[in-house]
Amino acid sequence: MGERILFFILAIVAILSAGGVVFSRNPVRSALLLVLNFFTLALIYFTLSAQFIGALQVIVYAGAIMVLFLFVIMLLNLGSPDAMPSERDLKRPLAYLIGFGILVTLVVQSQALLYPGAPQASPEVGTARVIGLALFTQWAYPLLLMGVLLTVGVIGSILLARRRAS
Amino acid sequence: MTLADFGWAIVRIAIMLGFLLSVLPLVIWLERRALAWFQNRVGPNRLGPFGLLQPMADAAKLFFKEEIVPASADRFIWALAPALSLFPALVAAATIPWGPNRLLTPVADVDIGLLYFLAMSSLAAYGVLLAGWSSNNKYSLLGGLRASAQVISYELGMGLALATAVLASGSFRMTSIVEMQAQPLWGVAPFLHNWLIFTPWGLIGGALFFVCMLAETNRAPFDLPEAESELVAGYQTEYSSMKFAAFFMGEYIAILAICGIMTTCFLGGYLAPINFSPIQALGEQGGFWGVLATITGALMPPFWFILKLFGLFFSFLWIRATLLRLRYDQLMNVGWRFLIPVGLVNLALLTVYVIWGWIPSLIGYGVAIALYFAIFGSRKPQRREVVLVSEAQPYRPKEA
Incomplete structure (x- = not known):
């Protein structure tokens, strides 16, 4: 309660x-x-x-x-955003449409999970040990790929922020 | 959760907050007197024995001061900022164990103890940043921007330093970190405790954490956000009366909390320097040995913790009285080019120890130190000219 x-x-x-x-x-x-x-x-x-x-x-x-x-x-x-020119194009209705679509998906999915007698996650599932074991054994390759992605992001931002040699 | 659990939780919170708030005047008095001694002055010594009541008088004075709100300030955020700087400081110490009794300490012995501290200390940037912005004063804004840039930069180094404690103990839980340090020193000297600072990785990690600790709490030599010679009083320029006092309290409580983390992770927490467990075993017989076992086992640990805490705080004062303030580019260089690489190498060599034992790890440390001196040792420090380029980052090395 x-x-x-x-x-x-x-x-x-x-x-x-x-x-x-x-x-x-x-x-x-x-x-x-x-x-x-x-x-x-x-x-x-x-x-x-x-x-x-x-x-x-x-x-x-x-x-x-x-x-x-x-x-x-x-x-x-x-x-304040009033200073920005308001653009009248497809972006705004498209944004509403996508947002509404995500909302509907979330509601439907959560309804599917909330049926009576749904399996409960064990309280241990959120500890650092369980998550670490899952990440570094079962999902090791996706994790490495994420590491590569982040490294690319870091190097890219350094390149962008670097002062031009004049 | 039963009613008894709930009651004990309230008791734990009351003890922690009571300690933090009641030790505050003492800490402020110590700061003023110790700084005075370092500078060959007398310091406040009039009110009460040794001037101990001076902080009370200061607080009473601040209560009666007029509160001046800047006309062009964003009033809501301006009033919110002191509270936002006090809140993370007050709750950050909640996972620190200060004694062996699990009913009284820590407030919450959670699985993510260290992460909780990192989360709360990362929220501390908001109070300063918002105070600087909402005052609508250029000095305040510069102070706030400097403070947040500094806190973000040094949080990485702090995380890497704390990761050595996590990796060495295999847990984020603060009590496990202390228990790991209760083992015999280097596995060979059973009468001493294996404090993390006595291991190579712990020594380097502890040194890094100490530097980050000074920077995170905006203390000298990293006190650029409130550099009075450049920025009046930085982000707290426009604050008066109790709002100023709230910033002041937040700063000192944050210092105590972070010293508590250093004590727990690197200096053995509430453990005594000597292992008293033989006395605990003798204490089973009762009588004289029983009394001695109670003293060493139950009464002394909080005393050791507080002793280490105040020792660390005194080192803060020592550094403040001794070192000069860094320049902005030096601050960023130390954070990004020194602390983070050293922390990463240290962590890698600790991993070598965990997997292959201490011989390869020590060889690795030797190689790393030799490489460092081979590459950087022969370099003479370059003289750099600085030019004023923009307001937020006043100094930058001149382009060659």
Whole structure:
């Protein structure tokens, strides 16, 4: 019972903050609400006993990526989006369509998982040991490929950021 | 979770927060007095014995100060920032065990103890960054930007340094890390504890972590975000009254928390320097040995922990009183070009130890140090001219 109440509180905060990200007129507040959203998402992971993923969610998304986002917003001192020219093309309806499609897929999929008597994950499944064993044995090759991808990204960003030799 | 579990959790939280908050005036007094001694001054010595009540008087003064809100500040975020800098500091210590009694400590002995600390300390950047931005003051903004750039850069090095403790103990759990260090020293000296700092990887990892610790808490010589000669007071320029005090408290509590992590991961946590377990065995008989076993087994560990904690804090003061502030490009060079490569090599050689034992690992350390001196040892430090290029990064080496 307690867990369910906690889930609903977290879910409401997550949904409200996600809405705030889209509707806020101030880019810094948008970014802050996104941080709040990531943080509540991490707390939801914790309640699902996926503690490792929850901690990584905070470290990587809330702690590193969003700090960089805010950093750039503050450094460039972005104004409100009203200043941007509104483009009337296919992008916006297409975005609505894709977003709605993802929503429908998620709802349908979660309904399929929530039938009575669905198998429960063991509470051990979220520990660092279990995830590490899975990653480095069963999924070792995809992991290596991800490592290559990240290395390419790092080298590419260094190349882009390098000052041109004049 | 039963009601008793819940009650014990409340007790654990109360002890941790009570300790952090009640030791705060002492820490601030120590900082002022010790700095004064280092600089051949007297320091605050009027109020109370040895001036111990001075922080109380300062706090009372701050309570009655007028709070000035900058006219062009983003008021909500401006008020949120001190709270955001205090919150991660207060909760970051929750996984640190300060004694062997699992009912009283740590607050939560979770499987992801170290990751939890990293997560909370990575949130600490927000308070500073938002304070700098929302004040709408160029000095504040520069201080905030510097602070966040510094914290992001040094978090990587800190993670690599802490990874040595994780790899050596095979767990993120703080209590497992302490238990790993309770083994005999190098597996041969049963009367001593194998603190991680006594191993080569632990020594290098601990040194890296110590540097990162200074940078993460924005302390000298990495206190560029609040460099008073350039930025007035950095991100806290526009804060007065209790909001200023909140930043102040957040800074010191963060220092205590991070010193607690260093103590736990590298300095053996609450373990005594000597292994008292023979006395524990004798204590079964009761009587004199029983009393001695209680003292060494149950009462002394928190004392050792606090002793190590304050020793580390004193080293912070020592460094602050001794070293000069780094330049911005030096700060970034130390972080990216020194700490991270050394941390990676250290981690690789620790892996060699875990897989193949200590002989190949020590050979690897020898080769790595020899290579380092062969490549960099003969190089003389270059004199560099610096030019002012942009506001956020004031100094950059001049292009050759």
